[in-house]
Amino acid sequence: MAQIQWFPGHMAKAKREIAEKIKLIDIVVELVDARAPYSSKNPLFNGIVNNKPRLIVMTKEDLANPEITKKWIQYYKDHGYYAMSVNLKQFNEYKKIIQVCKEILKDKMEREAKKGLKPRAMRAMVLGIPNVGKSTFINRLAKRKATVTGNKPGVTKAQQIIKVDKDFELFDTPGVLWPKFEDEKVGVLLAVSGAIRDEILPLEEVAAWAMRFLMQHKPELLEKRYAIELDEDPYSNFTKIAEKRGFLKNGKEIDFKRTIETFLREIRDDRLGSITWENADEV
Secondary structure (H helix, E strand, O other): OOOOOOOOHHHHHHHHHHHHHHHHOOEEEEEEEOOOOOOOOOHHHHHHHOOOOEEEEEEOHHHOOHHHHHHHHHHHHHOOOEEEEOOOOOOOHHHHHHHHHHHHHHHHHHHHHHOOOOOOOEEEEEEEOOOOOHHHHHHHHHOOOOOOOOOOOOOOOOOEEEEEEOOEEEEEOOOOOOOOOOOHHHHHHHHHHOOOOHHHOOHHHHHHHHHHHHHHHOHHHHHHHHOOOOOOOHHHHHHHHHHHHOOEEOOOEEOHHHHHHHHHHHHHOOOOOOOOOOOHHHO
8 A cells, every 4th residue: 555644734833832832731631533542642742741641532432342442441541641531422521531630630739739839720731633533522621612623634723722611721732643654554544534634545545445454354334334245355345335326427337436435434424333443452
């Protein structure tokens, strides 16, 4: 497969701004996609966050396998992080995140009070890759439309401070990737999940990879969604889907472009069912 990379100028700028502002922050809330909890965690942040406490929040838990999600939460806890998962569609779960952050910072705030420092709001910086759900996450916490949302990467372009309540503030940042994916699979999984703009991707190869994965690990999801008998060749399966859906050009020629775009969109929109693309015991 062609090498997948995406690190536009605004991401490089955002990285610099995060590094400048981190000293003002009490805790980092790092969002990762529960469908790909390893590949969606940006290693670039490790050198920026330094010794700040970090809460890993796995978003989109409703789109992932719940048993595998539990294993990933334990994986990150074993690696020294605080960790939890959330369903971005459930409003009540967001209260838990604020409570967890306040509990993590309780000792720090008490130490500041003993030193006679003026009481202040706790500051949490929200980090994550594009399309991991940061804007939705912040809007839920703020209980208002504090940021623009969209199911595509690159919606948030600037940093901003959002007040959640009298003693808790969020520092929003744009989604940031990293300049080079050392593992080809990481780039593919980010492409499948929608973290990279489709316009720059070898979409046919990405879709073929996803089809092979599902043929091997979740064939029942493909059979149920598309009502086809699976072949060993992914392109044969795309042909069957196109014929079933009527994705034909001039009434007879298979429209592969429309077929693979639909296939990837339905994966991202949870039309096939809950899928986790990587396991904690394989990294």
